[in-house]
Amino acid sequence: MVRTYTNAEGVLIVSVYSRGAYQYILVMPDATAKTRYYPVNLSDSLKEQARKTDPATPLQVRFSGRLTGKKEILKQATANDAGEAAGELPQIKLTSISVRK
Incomplete structure (x- = not known):
């Protein structure tokens, strides 16, 4: 089953796992847990x-x-600044995204 979103609201979180290395996570608040x-x-x-x-x-x-x-x-920071695996998130291909005011 392919899940599609249209005009959904969420927040874009930046996760730093190493110096100068970023991951971007799209989080949708919902009633039971945060969908990421x-x-x-x-x-x-x-x-x-x-x-x-x-x-x-x-x-x-x-x-x-x-x-x-x-x-x-997903990667998380480590003591040697290399980053290590810390789980997985489903990928989403965006057709549009804009900042909410």
């Missing part, structure tokens, strides 16, 4: 905007897209 996706085609300008946003108040976005059926390995 890895956007595979996020624009460089939106990545930059997300990095400049205060982590305490992540970038609020509205997006459309569909799940690819693939998973992305």
Whole structure:
């Protein structure tokens, strides 16, 4: 089953796992838990905007897209700054995304 979203609301979180190495996670708050996706085609300008946003108040976005059926390995910081696997998130291919005001 392929999941599609149209004009869904969420936040874009930046995760740093090594010096200068970032991952972008699209989080959708819901009633039971936070649904998290890895956007595979996020624009460089939106990545930059997300990095400049205060982590305490992540970038609020509205997006459309569909799940690819693939998973992305998330990384977490390590003592040697190499980053290591810390789970997987479903990939989502965005058809549109914009910052909510």
